[in-house]
Amino acid sequence: MKQNYEDRGELGKYNFNNKLNNLTGKQWIKFTKSWFIHNPPPRGKKKILHPASFPESLVKIFIEFFTKEKQTVLDPFLGTGSTLVACRSASRNGIGIELLEKYGEIAKSNLKQKSMDKFTEDFADLYHDVLIGDSHNLEKLLKDKYGEIPSIDFCITSPPYWDQLKRSSMRQKERKEKNWDTHYSEDSRDIGNISNYNEFLLEQKKIFDEVYKVMKNKGYLVVITNNVFADGRIYPLAFDTVKSLSSNWVPKDEKIWLQNDKPLIPLGVNSAWVGNRHHQYCLIFRKEEKNE
Ligand SMILES: C[S@@+](CC[C@H](N)C(=O)[O-])C[C@H]1O[C@@H](n2cnc3c(N)ncnc32)[C@H](O)[C@@H]1O
Secondary structure (H helix, E strand, O other): OOOEEOOOOOHHHOOOOOOOOOOOOOHHHHHHHOEEEOOOOOOHHHHHHHOOOOOOOHHHHHHHHOOOOOOOEEEEEOOHOOOOOOOHHHHEEEEEEEOOOOHHHHHHHHHHHHOOOOOOHHHHOOOOEEEEOOHHHHHHHHHHHHHOOEEEEEEEEEEOOOOOHHHOOHHHHHHHHHHOOOOOOOOOOOOOHHOHHHHHHHOOOOOOOOHHHHHEEEEEEEEOOOOOEOOEEEEEEHHHHHHOOOOEEEEEEEEEEEEOOOOOOOOOOOOOOOOOOOEEEEEEEEEEOOOO
């Protein structure tokens, strides 16, 4: 009788009935832990070009869990293109939308520099597209580009953390001094420019409603965000994001990314509590329509 699994030695056994990914059971279980430490390689030039990019190596582990090879991943807040670079290296298709041309161009050039881990004939049709536009119009942008909207299997993204970058902070000081971008733009469509907290939540939700429309049923969404300390208090942005998106997306879990490599800075010492926030939330949602 033909066995229904492939033995991958130390990595464990891959079950051919696995519906979600190309991982073994052992790799699957490891990923389900609710926190992880991820210390990416130094970001060099990337850190200079964009004020808040996430590491490709981190996106890649999520992509490898939530998709199979050759499936299609979407990022509606692409920035300098980490998600597409991760897709390329993981042999997935990728579509990224970025409002600002300056970051879209950097994304394209980053993509040119990254080859696929597996580059065989079999993967020659994979595509990694940077679309410049406002993700409020995501469905239309996809229609204009592809005619028929491609089936989106997974979305991973990191939206602006409200207008946090526009608030001066000790971490921004170095960027300001070096004349690097401290925030994305002055464009009114950039949701990082919305100063009213509730309005921000609403506009963020509208974009994820667009993502919902193009996502396949049972597809997952991962939103990387954080609570924000501003005006002497915490705004629970991560928790409110779960609440506001849950009107259609089904919230499934959070995975907490522990940033063990960030230097501690003296905040409020000898005076009052101000935390060194060295973690971020990777919020997991799923589209689950009952009528299918
Ligand atoms: C946190 S950054 C994403 C960084 C990205 N993960 C990376 O690694 O470079 C958020 C991005 O969303 C973009 N953005 C803001 N509002 C947008 C909108 N309405 N449509 C599309 N992109 C938008 C900003 O220009 C910014 O580059």
